[in-house]
Amino acid sequence: MPDVMVAASSSKAPSGGTTQQVDVAVVGAGFAGLYLLHRLRKAGFTAVVLEEADDVGGTWYWNRYPGARCDIQTIDYSYTFDPELESAWQWSEKYATQPEILRYLGFVADRYDLRRDIRFGTKITAATWDEAAQRWRLTTSGGATVSSRYYIMATGCLSAPKPPEIDGVKDFAGEVYFTGRWPHREVQLAGKRVAVIGTGSSGIQSIPLIAEQAAHLTVFQRTPNFALPAHNGPAPADRLGLLEADRAGYREQARWSLAGVPWPQQTAVSWQLSDAERRERFEQAWAAGDLVYILTQLWADQAVDLDGNAIVADLIREKIRATVEDPETADALSPHDHPFGAKRPCLDTNYYATFNRPNVTLVNLRQEPIKAITASGIKTDKRTFDVDVIVFATGFDAMTGAIMAVHPITGRGGKSLSEVWANGPQTYLGLTVAGFPNLFMITGPGSPSVLSNMAVSIEQHVDWVVDRLVAAKASGFTTMEATETAQAGWAQHMADCATLTLHRLANTWYTGANVPGKAQGVMPYTGGVGPYRSICNEVVSRGMLGFRLTGPDGAEQCNDGEVVRLQPDVRLVLNMLAEMQLPPLESFGAQGARNFLAEFNAARPAGRPVGEVVDGTLPGADAPLPYRLYRPATPGPHPIVVYFHGGGWVLGDEQSDEPFCRDLCRRSGMIFVSVGYRHAPDHRFPTAVEDAYAATRWIAAHAAELGGTPGAVMVAGWSAGANLAAVTCQLARDRGGPPISGQLLVCPVTDCTFDRPSYVDNATGYFLTRSLMYWFWDLYCSPADRTDPRVSPLRGKLEGLPPALVATCEFDPLRDEGVAYAEALAAAGVPVEQLKARGHFHSSLTMVDVVITGVSGRVQMAEALRRFAGLPGQDHQRAPHEIAAE
C-alpha cells in the first residue's frame, strides 16, 4: 500500500488585498471537498478549495484521538467514483484507524493532483452575495478575498467541536485535550490521572485505550449510550466476497439502500418472530459487529415502533449487565432514556469491559453533576477528583455549526443566513436555501448525511450539484436558487419523515439538543438514502422543480412546486406498485381482479395478534353470509363494531381487511365482526346493502352470544364498505333498528357523481383511479338506480343519524364526496368528526404495518369508537406516530 505523506505541500492564499476569481469556491478539503474539486475540474470549471487545516482530510485531519476509527466498514466508507482508485487502494482492516483513513485521503489528493488548487490554513470568515455582479464574495482569515459564481460549503457535519459548558476550564492547571482537536504530537498519558468527559462515539472509542495508559481514569458520563462490539480485524470475507464478485452492482445497491450500505430491507416484524428467533437474530447481529446491520436487519419495526425497539434495547442492556461486573456501574452504563438508534449508537472495542479495570471509575453526572473545574481537577456536587489531564469528548455543534460559523453569510437583499435559520435550518433538499442563489451545501441539514454512510451521500450530493452546474452552463443560466414553496414543502416532508422513525424521541446532536440554545428539530433527512436520491433525480426530471434559474438578458425558468406531497411511506408503496407495472385492475375482469387481490393480500403483513379470531355464518338478506369475528384479548363483554370491507362492491371478503380489523380491535378494545356481504356483478344493487343491513340486525340481536355488550352496535367500513356502513345507519333509522351508536366511515363512497375536484385531480393516479371507480359503479349499480340513497347516501335524509367519524385522504378520488358527506351530516345536526389525512391515498389508512404514518389516524378512529360506545379514552401517550392532518 502506498504510504502517502500527509504533510504535503500546502498552497498559500494570495496575500491580503488581492481577489482570486474562480467559477466555484469550495470550503473544506475533507471527503466532500476533495471529490468536488476533482469533479469541478473535470467539468471544466475553475475552482479553489479553501481549508482551515494545514492539509486535506477534514474529519480525519482533526480527530486524532486514541482509538479514532470509522464505524461504517471501510470497504463501504470509501470513494466509489473511480474503479481504478478502488483497485489502487487496499484497506487493512474492517474499520480503519484515523491514520489510515487520513493516508487514504492524502493518496486521493495526490492521485488527482488536487493540492495545487487547495489553499490550506485559510479560514472563510464571511460570505456575501453580490447582487450586481451575481457572484459570491468570500472573506478569508488572512484578509484575501475570493470572488466566485458558485459557493459550495463542504464544511462538514461534525467539524465544529462543541465548547465545554463547564465553568473554570481556564483555571485548570493540568493538560486539556479535545478529541475533535487532538494534537498532532504524541500525547503522553502514562502514569497520569486522566478524566474523560463525555461518552459519545469519541469517548467510547478512546476510553479503553486511555485506560490502558493512565494511572487512573475517571469517566464522567451524563447520558449513557448504546455501544456494540466492533469485532475489528480484516474485512469480513462475506462482505468482501460480495463486493469483489460484482463491484459495480454492490456499489449501486448501496446508492439505493436506506443507509448507504447494501443490506436488504428487512420485512419480518418483531411480533411475527418467536422469542428464540429474535434472540438468534440479535446474537447474530451482536457477533457481526456492524452498526448498519444491527440497525436495519433485526426486524422491520425496530426503528419505527417503540415496542419493536424495546426488544433490542433490552437485549443490549442484558449484554451490558453480563459484561460489567459491578451491578451499579452496569446500571449507570445502560441507556434507558432513548430508543436504540434514536441517538447514534457506537462501535466499541472493550468499552464496557474497561469498567471492570481497577484503575477506572465511572461518575454518573445524572446523580452528581459537575459543579466546576478547578486548578487541580473536577468538582461534582458530591466529590472532588484531582487529575493531571482532562479530555473533552463532548462532541460537535453538528450539522449547522460549521455553516453558521461563517458569519455572516449574506444572501439576496442583505438577508443573513443566521436570521433565516434563527428557528432551525431551512433548506431545499439539504442542498440549497431560498434567498441564497448559487450557494450549495454538501450533506447540509435536510439531507441523509449523518444517518448514512457519508461517503455514499457525499458522492451523490457532489454529483448532483456539479451536474446541475454543467446543465445550467449549457443552457446559459448563471444563477440557481430554491423557491420558498419548494423549501416549505421540503420542511413538511422532513417533518413527515421524522414522524416515521424514533429519532425525534431522543435529545441528541441529531436534534440540536446537545447545544444549549440551539433550535430543536430532527436535522438529518430520515427518509433514507435511496428515496432521497430518487427525489433529487425527480427534481431534475421535472424540469428543476422548485428552482428559479436566471441568465443574462432576462432569461428565466421557474418550475415552482413541492417535490414530495405524499407521505414518505405512501410514496414508497406507490413507487413499488408503479415498478410492478400492473395492468389496470379493471382489465382483469371481476374474477381475475379477485384472484389478484387475494394474491396481493397474501404477501402483506398478517396483522397483529388479537385475543381470538372466530369464523361463522349469519343470515343475510336472503342467503347465509360468512363473517369473521376479532375479539380483544381483554376480558369481555366488549362493544361490537360491524365492519364492511372495501373493494368497490365487487372485490374482497370478510378476511380481506384483516390487518385493519385486527388493528382497530386492539386499539379500541372492541369486537369487530367483518361481514362477507355478496358482491357484484353476480349480485347487483341493492344486494350488498341489504346484506349489510340484515347482518347488522342479526349481530345486534345476537350480541351477547357473540361475547358483546348487548344494546347498540356500531358500524364501520372502508371505501365501498363505508358506503354500506353509511347506508346501514340510514336504513336502521328508517326501519326501526337496530340501535347504532356510531359510524366510522373511512374513505366512503357517498355519491354517484364524478366531477368533484378530487375525482379530476386523482383521476389517473394513486391506485384507485377514476376508471376503476367507473368500473365498480357499472358492475354494481345501473345508472337509473344511482341516485337512490341506498347507494348515494349523500342524497338521503341525514337527520337523526348516529355520530360519525369520516376519514378522507388527500390523494383519493373519493376525498371530496367524503368531506361533502361529513359536512352534510354536520348541517343535519349529526355530531361529526373529520379526519383529513394529508399526503395519503385511498388505501393508506388500512395498510397497517406498511403505511406507518397512518397509525395516529387509526388511533383517532379507535378513540372515536370508544366515545361512540360511551367508554373513556385510552392513554395513547406512547403512540409514536402522529398522522399529518390538514
Ligand SMILES: Cc1cc2nc3c(=O)[nH]c(=O)nc-3n(C[C@H](O)[C@H](O)[C@H](O)COP(=O)(O)OP(=O)(O)OC[C@H]3O[C@@H](n4cnc5c(N)ncnc54)[C@H](O)[C@@H]3O)c2cc1C
Ligand atoms: C470521529 C469520527 C468518525 C466518523 N466516522 C464515520 C464513519 O465511519 N462513517 C461515516 O459515514 N461518517 C463518519 N463520520 C462523519 C464524517 O464527518 C464524514 O464521514 C466525512 O468525513 C465528512 O466529510 P466532509 O468533507 O463532508 O466534512 P469534513 O471531513 O468535516 O471536512 C470539512 C472541512 O471543512 C473545513 N472547514 C469548515 N469550516 C471552514 C471554514 N469556515 N473555512 C475553511 N475551512 C473550513 C474543516 O476544517 C474540515 O477540514 C465520522 C466523524 C467523526 C468525527
